[in-house]
Amino acid sequence: MSGQSQTMSDGTVRLDYHIYDGEWHPVNAEVIEEGYLTIFVNGRELATLMCSPRLPLQLALGFLANEGLIQEVDEVEIAHVCAGGGCVDVWLSHPVWERPRRKIITSGCGGGLTFADLAADLPPVESNLALSPAQLGELFTRLQTRDSLYARARGVHTSALSDGKELVLVAEDVGRHNTLDRLLGECLLRGIEPAGMALLATGRISSEMVYKAAQMGCPIVASRTSPTSMSVGLAQAWNITLCGYVRRRQMNVYTHPERLAQARLVVQPGTFLVAMAETGCSQG
Amino acid sequence: MSGQSQTMSDGTVRLDYHIYDGEWHPVNAEVIEEGYLTIFVNGRELATLMCSPRLPLQLALGFLANEGLIQEVDEVEIAHVCAGGGCVDVWLSHPVWERPRRKIITSGCGGGLTFADLAADLPPVESNLALSPAQLGELFTRLQTRDSLYARARGVHTSALSDGKELVLVAEDVGRHNTLDRLLGECLLRGIEPAGMALLATGRISSEMVYKAAQMGCPIVASRTSPTSMSVGLAQAWNITLCGYVRRRQMNVYTHPERLAQARLVVQPGTFLVAMAETGCSQG
Numbered sequence: 001m002s003g004q005s006q007t008m009s010d011g012t013v014r015l016d017y018h019i020y021d022g023e024w025h026p027v028n029a030e031v032i033e034e035g036y037l038t039i040f041v042n043g044r045e046l047a048t049l050m051c052s053p054r055l056p057l058q059l060a061l062g063f064l065a066n067e068g069l070i071q072e073v074d075e076v077e078i079a080h081v082c083a084g085g086g087c088v089d090v091w092l093s094h095p096v097w098e099r100p101r102r103k104i105i106t107s108g109c110g111g112g113l114t115f116a117d118l119a120a121d122l123p124p125v126e127s128n129l130a131l132s133p134a135q136l137g138e139l140f141t142r143l144q145t146r147d148s149l150y151a152r153a154r155g156v157h158t159s160a161l162s163d164g165k166e167l168v169l170v171a172e173d174v175g176r177h178n179t180l181d182r183l184l185g186e187c188l189l190r191g192i193e194p195a196g197m198a199l200l201a202t203g204r205i206s207s208e209m210v211y212k213a214a215q216m217g218c219p220i221v222a223s224r225t226s227p228t229s230m231s232v233g234l235a236q237a238w239n240i241t242l243c244g245y246v247r248r249r250q251m252n253v254y255t256h257p258e259r260l261a262q263a264r265l266v267v268q269p270g271t272f273l274v275a276m277a278e279t280g281c282s283q284g
Numbered sequence: 285m286s287g288q289s290q291t292m293s294d295g296t297v298r299l300d301y302h303i304y305d306g307e308w309h310p311v312n313a314e315v316i317e318e319g320y321l322t323i324f325v326n327g328r329e330l331a332t333l334m335c336s337p338r339l340p341l342q343l344a345l346g347f348l349a350n351e352g353l354i355q356e357v358d359e360v361e362i363a364h365v366c367a368g369g370g371c372v373d374v375w376l377s378h379p380v381w382e383r384p385r386r387k388i389i390t391s392g393c394g395g396g397l398t399f400a401d402l403a404a405d406l407p408p409v410e411s412n413l414a415l416s417p418a419q420l421g422e423l424f425t426r427l428q429t430r431d432s433l434y435a436r437a438r439g440v441h442t443s444a445l446s447d448g449k450e451l452v453l454v455a456e457d458v459g460r461h462n463t464l465d466r467l468l469g470e471c472l473l474r475g476i477e478p479a480g481m482a483l484l485a486t487g488r489i490s491s492e493m494v495y496k497a498a499q500m501g502c503p504i505v506a507s508r509t510s511p512t513s514m515s516v517g518l519a520q521a522w523n524i525t526l527c528g529y530v531r532r533r534q535m536n537v538y539t540h541p542e543r544l545a546q547a548r549l550v551v552q553p554g555t556f557l558v559a560m561a562e563t564g565c566s567q568g
Contacts, residue, residue: 013513017538020417024541031538034491034512050490133304155488155510174490174512204439206334206458207318226439228318228458229297254301254315257308 011054011172012153032155034174038087039063041096052149052156052173056081059178060088062185066212069096073188119237122211126239127196127219130261131164136222137248139200142167150202157203159183161194161218168197176203180212187216194218205231205242214238220259222246227254295338295456296437316439318458322371323347325380336433336440336457340365343462344372346469350496353380357472403521406495410523411480411503414545415448420506421532423484426451434486441487443467445478445502452481460487464496471500478502489515489526498522504543506530511538 012030019025035053039046039060051059057079064070070092078091143158144150149172150158159179160170169192171182179201187194195217201209205223207230213221214234221235222243232254235242241256253260296314303309319337323330323344335343341363348354354376362375427442428434433456434442443463444451453476455466463485471478479501485493489507491514497505498518505519506527516538519526525540537544 015513015516015538017516017536018541019534019536020544021534024537031513031516032510034514050492153510155512174488204458208334226316226437228439229299229315230318232299232301232315250303250305252301252303254299257302260304 011052011149011156030153032149032153032174036086040087040089041069042091044096046096049175049178051175051178053085055182056085056088058171058182058185058189059173060090060185061188062181062183063178064090065184065188066181066215070188073191118207119234122214122238124237124239125195125214125217125219127217129164129196129198129219130259131198131220132261133251134249135164136198136220136243136246136260137251139164139167139198140222140224140246141248143170143200143202148172157201159199159201159203161187161192161197161216162200163197167200168192176201177208177212179203180209180216184212184216198222200246204228205244207231207234210234210238210240210242214240222251295336295433295440314437316433316437316458320370324371324373325353326375328380330380333459333462335459335462337369339466340369340372342455342466342469342473343457344374344469345472346465346467348374349468349472350465350499354472357475402491403518406498406522408521408523409479409498409501409503411501413448413480413482413503414543415482415504416545417535418533419448420482420504420527420530420544421535423448423451423482424506424508424530425532427454427484427486432456441485443483443485443487445471445476445481445500446484447481451484452476460485461492461496463487464493464500468496468500482506484530488512489528491515491518494518494522494524494526498524506535 011033013033014028015031016026016028019027033053035051036048037051037056037059038048049063061073061076070076075093076090077093080089139162143160148158149156156172156174157176157179158170158172160167161183162168169183169186171179171186173179173182184194197218198220199213199218201223203223204225205221205227207228210221210231211234220241224246225244227242227244232242236255239256241259242254244252244254295317297317298312299315300310300312303311317337319335320332321335321340321343322332333347345357345360354360359377360374361377364373423446427444432442433440440456440458441460441463442454442456444454445467446452453467453470455463455470457463457466468478481502482504483497483502485507487507488509489505489511491512494505494515504525508530510528511526516526520539523540525543526538528536528538
């Protein structure tokens with residue numbers, strides 16, 4: 001891969017505004033920056049993402065990998081980040097075929113696509129990774145350091161890949177889905193294998209988030225906040241341990257609690273999937 | 285408009301899962317529901333939204349209005365919600381022309397679209413609405429009632445339109461942009477004029493959120509959390525008072541503080557726009 005220079009943005013903007021706390025005080029402080037990244041592949045415009053305008057190469061490559069257009073960085077012959085960082089031009093060693101990843105998008109009304117069809121899209125995650133609740137809680141305390149965008153300006157999401165001991169990679173973005181693309185892009189650039197690592201996120205876990213996690217092969221997906229019904233169903237089907245509201249000594253575990261080593265509970269696989277079928281995740 | 289029957293979903297799903305607080309406890313509790321809504325217009329599939337699977341008609345009509353495809357509900361001849369609520373078939377009294385609303389999406393790299401071009405897309409909001417910080421803080425305390433989806437399962441955003449005294453309309457959805465489409469859809473169905481009302485939101489304010497607010501003619505946009513740099517720039521240009529981190533007796537005001545009646549501060553219009561130009565919101 002050649003031409004991979006990047007323009008780095010700081011990720012925040014300093015502004016004059018006012019704080020009210022009974023009285024008004026003028027301040028000059030950081031606000032999170034929002035920008036757009038346009039990705040071109042083989043000369044064609046593929047997508048424009050609303051994102052934090054920084055580290056465009058990681059975001060673009062991770063997006064391509066999560067969309068199924070590339071598997072390895074070797075497939076990228078040229079990746080050129082334009083001046084200002086607002087677009088990335090990617091030329092691949094193969095043509096880009098039309099492959100709508102999210103089947104449900106095009107299924108429409110008459111398609112009759114079911115939850116089972118959606119779940120069948122990827123194989124279950126195979127991994128022996130096991131963490132104690134204390135380990136998982138401890139990892140979350142390290143997510144947002146003093147020099148993070150979050151600490152400086154709020155308004156961003158943070159995600160990380162962890163081997164259970166360390167945070168191997170951390171990514172921040174105004175869009176929570178982008179944080180997962182950034183992690184995968186960084187993995188491709190550095191030759192890191194995401195499969196088998198736990199995925200930590202500050203944002204809510206939607207079906208899209210679980211899809212990206214499954215594609216990366218992450219056996220544990222944990223969030224500071226909540227999952228949706230569909231993300232719980234997909235995590236169950238894809239053999240992913242899904243945790244929500246993780247605090248230092250508290251958390252909810254929605255699926256596959258067997259990976260949390262200290263779990264003293266009776267696991268009843270099957271119960272949940274029946275519930276999903278009855279409540280009808282399918283919109284067909 | 286005919287054929288507007290709706291299938292109501294409850295918006296949550298009851299699941300068996302486990303809570304850890306030093307020990308494991310099985311619970312059966314509500315998790316927020318995630319679904320998809322496919323919108324057909326004049327027989328063509330327009331879009332599929334990830335959303336809370338409830339009140340599909342409001343979401344579909346508000347989406348069409350915010351995308352500029354309709355101005356009035358009279359333009360809708362038939363709106364049919366399919367069994368299950370997963371899609372809405374809309375037939376308009378006029379053909380649908382291709383009109384990409386968000387210019388920046390198609391501007392790409394060479395387009396050279398600037399922040400000023402983006403801001404010029406809509407006229408500034410004209411309104412005499414003025415609120416005290418106390419009034420605004422008080423309105424936020426009423427956003428999420430005991431029977432709201434948020435109170436039951438978390439994981440959703442809430443937005444509301446207010447005349448300054450009451451919450452006139454409230455909408456909840458797993459997607460924060462959808463809450464604004466829902467508000468506009470409800471306005472169309474009930475014949476309520478959103479222009480001149482304050483828009484309250486629990487979620488972060490992105491450029492897209494400010495765009496929808498400007499299109500509805502809302503002079504005050506207030507959030508429990510943060511705005512992005514681009515939303516601040518657009519609010520300044522469109523004469524919208526933008527507030528963040530609103531609490532009962534605290535808040536930040538990023539633009540046009542003159543609408544907060546008790547404001548005792550020196551307003552320096554112009555300062556901010558210069559800062560935006562220097563930091564370069566344009567990605568062109």
